[in-house]
Amino acid sequence: MIRLALRALCALASIAPVGAAAQDPAHPPHHTFELADFPLELGATLRDGTLLYVTHGTLNAARSNAVLVPSWYGGNHHGYDFLIGPGRALDTDDYFVIVTEMFGSGGSSSPSTAGLTHTSFPAVTIRDNVEATRRLVMEHFGITHLRAIVGFSMGAQQAFQWAVSHPDFMDVIVPIAGTAKTYPHGIVRLESALTLITRDPSLLAGHDTLSTAGTRAWSLHWSAWTRSTEWWRMELFGTADTPTVESLIERAERRSPNFRPHDNVVQGRAWQMHDVGDTPGFGGDVERALASIRAHVLYLPGQTDMYFPITDAEYERRFLRDVDFRPIPSVWGHMAGSGPTPEERRFLNEAIGDALAR
Amino acid sequence: MIRLALRALCALASIAPVGAAAQDPAHPPHHTFELADFPLELGATLRDGTLLYVTHGTLNAARSNAVLVPSWYGGNHHGYDFLIGPGRALDTDDYFVIVTEMFGSGGSSSPSTAGLTHTSFPAVTIRDNVEATRRLVMEHFGITHLRAIVGFSMGAQQAFQWAVSHPDFMDVIVPIAGTAKTYPHGIVRLESALTLITRDPSLLAGHDTLSTAGTRAWSLHWSAWTRSTEWWRMELFGTADTPTVESLIERAERRSPNFRPHDNVVQGRAWQMHDVGDTPGFGGDVERALASIRAHVLYLPGQTDMYFPITDAEYERRFLRDVDFRPIPSVWGHMAGSGPTPEERRFLNEAIGDALAR
Numbered sequence: 087m088i089r090l091a092l093r094a095l096c097a098l099a100s101i102a103p104v105g106a107a108a109q110d111p112a113h114p115p116h117h118t119f120e121l122a123d124f125p126l127e128l129g130a131t132l133r134d135g136t137l138l139y140v141t142h143g144t145l146n147a148a149r150s151n152a153v154l155v156p157s158w159y160g161g162n163h164h165g166y167d168f169l170i171g172p173g174r175a176l177d178t179d180d181y182f183v184i185v186t187e188m189f190g191s192g193g194s195s196s197p198s199t200a201g202l203t204h205t206s207f208p209a210v211t212i213r214d215n216v217e218a219t220r221r222l223v224m225e226h227f228g229i230t231h232l233r234a235i236v237g238f239s240m241g242a243q244q245a246f247q248w249a250v251s252h253p254d255f256m257d258v259i260v261p262i263a264g265t266a267k268t269y270p271h272g273i274v275r276l277e278s279a280l281t282l283i284t285r286d287p288s289l290l291a292g293h294d295t296l297s298t299a300g301t302r303a304w305s306l307h308w309s310a311w312t313r314s315t316e317w318w319r320m321e322l323f324g325t326a327d328t329p330t331v332e333s334l335i336e337r338a339e340r341r342s343p344n345f346r347p348h349d350n351v352v353q354g355r356a357w358q359m360h361d362v363g364d365t366p367g368f369g370g371d372v373e374r375a376l377a378s379i380r381a382h383v384l385y386l387p388g389q390t391d392m393y394f395p396i397t398d399a400e401y402e403r404r405f406l407r408d409v410d411f412r413p414i415p416s417v418w419g420h421m422a423g424s425g426p427t428p429e430e431r432r433f434l435n436e437a438i439g440d441a442l443a444r
Numbered sequence: 445m446i447r448l449a450l451r452a453l454c455a456l457a458s459i460a461p462v463g464a465a466a467q468d469p470a471h472p473p474h475h476t477f478e479l480a481d482f483p484l485e486l487g488a489t490l491r492d493g494t495l496l497y498v499t500h501g502t503l504n505a506a507r508s509n510a511v512l513v514p515s516w517y518g519g520n521h522h523g524y525d526f527l528i529g530p531g532r533a534l535d536t537d538d539y540f541v542i543v544t545e546m547f548g549s550g551g552s553s554s555p556s557t558a559g560l561t562h563t564s565f566p567a568v569t570i571r572d573n574v575e576a577t578r579r580l581v582m583e584h585f586g587i588t589h590l591r592a593i594v595g596f597s598m599g600a601q602q603a604f605q606w607a608v609s610h611p612d613f614m615d616v617i618v619p620i621a622g623t624a625k626t627y628p629h630g631i632v633r634l635e636s637a638l639t640l641i642t643r644d645p646s647l648l649a650g651h652d653t654l655s656t657a658g659t660r661a662w663s664l665h666w667s668a669w670t671r672s673t674e675w676w677r678m679e680l681f682g683t684a685d686t687p688t689v690e691s692l693i694e695r696a697e698r699r700s701p702n703f704r705p706h707d708n709v710v711q712g713r714a715w716q717m718h719d720v721g722d723t724p725g726f727g728g729d730v731e732r733a734l735a736s737i738r739a740h741v742l743y744l745p746g747q748t749d750m751y752f753p754i755t756d757a758e759y760e761r762r763f764l765r766d767v768d769f770r771p772i773p774s775v776w777g778h779m780a781g782s783g784p785t786p787e788e789r790r791f792l793n794e795a796i797g798d799a800l801a802r
């Protein structure tokens with residue numbers, strides 16, 4: 087019964103309006119940081135830009151205990167709940183944890199919040215997300231130094247970008263299952279997904295939902311890429327809803343009410359474009375940009391990740407001066423970094439807890 | 445003049461009608477084996493079934509020097525040319541090499557040869573391909589024992605099936621970058637491609653070419669899966685036609701005149717369905733089926749293959765009684781097994797040559 091009540095509470099909270107004053111520490115109120123007209127890296131201006139964020143714990147008087155945790159592709163601020171709270175890596179008795187949502191999340195400025203499409207909404211980059219977050223951290227909280235930045239996937243891209251753009255701003259970055267650059271495979275792989283939205287006949291006809299065929303192809307694409315082949319061989323996909331591969335395939339064409347295709351394209355483009363080497367001053371040289379990082383890097387690639395493969399992470403570690411490289415031992419592919427089972431959650435909490443205790 | 449005449453002959457042979465008597469050893473004449481009304485595993489009958497094949501070398505009087513080489517997904521009999529000829533693994537001074545094309549190749553019975561679609565053409569399986577090939581080998585050539593069966597990808601699936609269905613028929617099988625079963629990842633991954641054909645609006649409207657959007661998505665899908673992520677990071681994709689990732693993406697929507705979407709679905713379904721465990725007598729048990737193999741197995745998985753991942757091959761090797769397991773050291777992903785560069789061609793020729801010399 088308790089479990090049922092808790093589940094009902096979660097379901098409710100997840101659709102709570104921005105700013106709702108929830109008292110449950112697991113559901114902190116949503117805050118909005120106003121960016122007004124925000125100049126973007128590629129030249130356009132984001133009109134009335136907003137950043138959605140939540141906080142956990144208390145900022146100390148010295149403003150020295152803040153940890154920033156930026157969201158990932160398609161994710162919201164709840165993605166990191168398994169790392170946050172008493173006894174966890176981001177212990178709220180010690181740290182003030184700020185969790186931000188990316189542009190395109192549907193919480194921060196996005197096509198869906200602006201009533202725009204992926205073509206009429208301006209292109210945003212990882213560096214735009216970092217700059218917006220920097221303004222929140224400095225202007226709103228008066229914080230000039232972060233203890234750490236912890237991020238999974240596109241959150242890891244943001245952590246790397248912070249460390250290149252503002253090398254003295256943090257002691258530690260923790261990129262989880264994410265690299266400092268999207269290598270050509272990532273660009274092509276993402277294009278093979280994004281084209282299912284950008285060329286969808288239903289979307290091109292002005293609707294804001296994909297065709298059934300497009301929904302099916304999109305869903306199957308992500309199914310095949312997010313977990314490892316070993317995860318599939320071990321048949322870890324079985325759930326009450328999809329006990330078999332056939333049922334999983336059949337279910338692929340059911341639309342999710344939370345799917346906002348235009349938002350997915352805006353975030354996907356930011357992912358494709360990312361390269362810390364393009365930070366001003368590095369002339370496209372990812373190796374030199376990585377070598378400029380002064381923070382300690384706890385690098386946590388997924389052992390079986392097909393998005394940000396461990397070979398890319400192994401390449402990048404060679405240029406980092408202060409790195410602790412700990413692959414997540416898991417068959418969960420990319421999802422390993424999101425803490426899918428108690429094993430990954432324990433590994434991530436221990437590794438991040440150790441790095442923060444240094 | 446001689447060279448010019450030879451080239452003209454080659455050009456002719458490659459478009460020569462079935463049975464043309466070309467003299468160039470690199471372009472052996474196409475032969476057709478008539479299967480008449482061929483009963484299929486799933487219950488239907490293939491009307492006027494045909495198998496396209498070519499031969500290299502000479503069958504000896506004892507009929508003991510034959511090697512069978514079955515084709516792969518989307519491939520034709522030329523796919524194995526790098527292994528065949530004097531001084532190569534399948535040395536035509538020693539061996540009589542029979543190269544067959546699968547159902548759905550566009551050479552053997554296929555929707556495109558029968559004027560049918562992927563829904564009106566009957567579903568064929570790997571076991572159907574093996575049975576048709578067995579009839580060719582026994583009925584046409586009078587061969588009751590093969591020195592070896594060598595196959596890449598879906599050709600490897602056929603080699604494994606032969607060894608389970610007819611355990612004393614060959615001395616050696618050489619599965620290259622292919623496994624004895626399509627594990628759930630393969631089924632879902634292939635479905636994410638096949639759905640781009642089966643749900644394409646142009647095809648559904650009765651045309652036999654995909655929409656531009658479908659062509660683009662199909663092409664990008666295969667781009668992202670066939671080579672390894674490391675291959676992409678090393679930027680090995682650059683060609684005169686596609687020097688950049690952007691040009692490669694742009695080119696994805698250009699239709700290939702050789703693309704026969706209905707044939708691709710028929711072959712893809714055979715790939716998805718395959719499991720040697722489903723051979724009569726094994727009750728779906730892939731491990732028991734593998735353990736029944738009596739041939740020597742030279743197992744050559746691709747070190748970086750995302751289609752038939754090395755983890756699946758490592759699982760299967762545990763059940764083989766007589767196996768030499770040699771991963772192909774290559775960043776070419778699945779394509780490593782097709783001999784993309786001199787390094788893979790040398791590795792494959794040496795490994796297969798050794799196994800045949802045993």
